Amino acid sequence: MVAQLVRLKLTLLANTFRRSVWQTIGLVVGSLYGLGVLVLVLVAAVAGGAADPVVTGQVITLLGALVVLAWWVVPVFAFGVDATLDPRRFVTFAIPRRTLLTGLALAGLVSVPAAVTTLAALGVSLAWWRQPAALVAGLVGGVLATALCVVGSRATTTALAPLLDSRRYREVLTVVAVVPLLLIGPAFGWLADGVEVTVGGSGADALGEVVGPLAQVAGWTPLGAPWALASAAGEGAWALLVARLAISLATVALAWWVWDRALARELVTPRGGGTAAEGKGLGWFARLPATPTGAVAARAATYWLRDPRYAASVAMVPLLPLVLLAVGLSNGAGGGLFLVMAPLAAWILGFGISNDVGYDNTAFALHVATGTPGRVDRWGRVLPVLAGGAPLCLAFALVGCAVAGRWDALPALLGLTCGVLGASLGISSAVSARLVYPVPKPGESPFKSPQGAAMATMLAQMAAMGIVLAVSLPSLALALPAILLPQPALGWAALVVGLLTGVGVLLLGVRWGARTYDRRLPELLQQVMAFG
Structure with missing residues (x-):
């Protein structure tokens, strides 16, 4: 045996x-x-x-x-x-x-x-x-x-x-x-x-x-x-x-x-066989507009707050200050290293929706059966991350500038953070409509890694990181000299370019992802069902 x-x-x-x-x-x-x-x-x-x-x-x-x-x-x-x-x-x-x-x-x-x-x-x-x-x-x-x-x-x-x-x-x-x-x-x-x-x-x-x-x-x-x-x-x-x-x-x-x-x-004693949780109202479905986009956004927000499989993305963000503190102690970088906290958090949060269709599992069939348009699906998944991630990244930017004692770098840092958050969300919206890889099924332990998921996740992360870096180059080209030299005028230019880049890539990524979603809807459902 x-x-x-x-x-x-x-x-x-x-x-x-x-x-x-x-x-x-x-x-x-x-x-x-x-x-x-x-x-x-x-x-x-x-x-x-x-x-x-x-x-x-x-x-x-x-x-x-x-x-x-x-x-x-x-x-x-x-x-x-x-x-x-x-x-x-x-x-x-x-x-x-x-x-x-x-x-x-x-x-x-x-x-x-x-x-x-x-x-x-x-x-x-x-x-x-x-x-x-x-x-x-x-x-x-x-x-x-x-x-x-x-x-x-x-x-x-x-x-x-x-x-x-x-x-x-x-x-x-x-x-x-x-x-x-x-x-x-x-x-x-x-x-x-x-x-x-x-x-x-x-x-x-x-x-x-x-x-x-x-x-x-x-x-x-x-x-x-x-x-x-x-x-x-x-x-x-x-x-x-x-x-x-x-x-x-x-x-x-x-x-x-x-x-x-x-x-x-x-x-x-297999897990997941307990009694059903007692209902406590409609939750986010009662708080968000009663529209198709609002319904998708409510479901996505519920995932982020209650689904253990999203823990990796959520848990790493609060630990970023501790990670940067440890790295700063090891190389003597000091508080200046905290300036990368906000852009890094923006990338982590944006990449969190890069495989949302895979996490839906069989529930994705509801989108197919109800004919949910790609535009509704893409924006419904983006809006909860944008609503929760933007204030968090802003707070990280303020804390980073305060710890580093570099309030002059705030405009450049905000521009870079906005650019990375918008770019990562837009690229994730486009990628998740094309690439779906296995993830733990609902009710399973987040520790479980289905066959082929580790390598697929690594490749997707590397590809997404490369694309985000490529589209963020204009913001980086202005923000880095503005912070390192420093140059206040370049900082304000980085803020403008970062906002334009983030918004532009987000709109294009969602639009591209919606078109891909509408075109590949049967294939997406077939892939998701095959993971079961």
């Missing part, structure tokens, strides 16, 4: 090449990128081991701990639970849970990120190719590190998934998970500062003085212990090797137990 699950995952991966040209391109690009990263890691490990295996081991321990942390945290909020082998689909087959866990764990290795992580974890042991004992310890550590990444990732995503049904828990989890990742930036900044301070010695000595204490601490944590096995063996510290091996094994066993308990709960 374990082999059957692995073969099934391989079959699903192979079918990716037949599902969509874009998914095929994304998989090929991701594979080439992963291969390049793998080659770089292996060359650096061999070269570093030949030059100074002690410092190389310390760097591997630190970077390896960050890799494990990324495997545990990033999939929860960026990509979600891998749904290609949803365990709940095997309930009726009466597969023993331990067998199912083993099969899912091995099947979790069948992906580009898992393959790159596995080969890199084993390959870094080549840093100790001159010391057989350390080389063997490095291979053992690589196996344990890979198991920790895969099993720990499944344990965290499966255990935390039900909490996303509650908006309060979702917001708390977002903050708790993002804050440790924000510490990575200051840590690297502190590392760079330390190397500069100790630059009086050789490069390896300076780096060792900085990373040595950090690696010593990381080696005693569950995240870094498996990566530090080879260093302990290379130094002949056998007691330390045994202690770190015990920490690694205990962590893998604990992650396995958490995953087992969480999976048992998922199989026995």
Whole structure:
């Protein structure tokens, strides 16, 4: 049965090449990128081991701990639970849970990120190719590190998934998970500062003085212990090797137990089967005009406020000040970095409607059955974001200028923010009528990532970012010199150009998206229904 699950995952991966040209391109690009990263890691490990295996081991321990942390945290909020082998689909087959866990764990290795992580974890042991004992310890550590990444990732995503049904828990989890990742930036900044301070010695000595204490601490944590096995063996510290091996094994066993308990709960008590919520009036439908556009806008506003699947876009915006603070601490940029807060929030909010049709799922059939025109559909989705996002971006612009002490930059910043918000909303309105990709269905956990969704989302984000950047170039060309030089006259010009650009792209994008929507309405419905 374990082999059957692995073969099934391989079959699903192979079918990716037949599902969509874009998914095929994304998989090929991701594979080439992963291969390049793998080659770089292996060359650096061999070269570093030949030059100074002690410092190389310390760097591997630190970077390896960050890799494990990324495997545990990033999939929860960026990509979600891998749904290609949803365990709940095997309930009726009466597969023993331990067998199912083993099969899912091995099947979790069948992906580009898992393959790159596995080969890199084993390959870094080549840093100790001159010391057989350390080389063997490095291979053992690589196996344990890979198991920790895969099993720990499944344990965290499966255990935390039900909490996303509650908006309060979702917001708390977002903050708790993002804050440790924000510490990575200051840590690297502190590392760079330390190397500069100790630059009086050789490069390896300076780096060792900085990373040595950090690696010593990381080696005693569950995240870094498996990566530090080879260093302990290379130094002949056998007691330390045994202690770190015990920490690694205990962590893998604990992650396995958490995953087992969480999976048992998922199989026995499926989520989304509770009683229906008690009605409390018409909500936004009573507040907005009783017109077709008002009805679509009311439904879209309800999505933004109550649908957990929109949490990623909503939750990141309040965290922007914290993110910028962490980045500012790491590179010494100071309060000036807060000037990018408003344009960045505008882009995040605007891109939030780039796959609204996919989020509708079967409810999109109502638009088809009632003959909702494209103009009504596009404006109904834009207006709630515009009404809520414009005041928020204005507040961020005022806060950014206040923190930076640059009130002279306010006109340029407002122009750039308006341009980015209008451009991102307009481009999203046009793109969402042409490109639809799989998303979690209503009632499912936002942590779940349907097959092919991660790569499609990444490609859509990259394309949208490039187009928004291209149409925002006139505003950027005026706003940047107005802020950096500074030039007040250019700031007022940037305000005018930004407003014109934002309004123009918004109108054109909505109009283009409406025409595409009217032309492709049957195809859109067919795509959405296929996701079910």
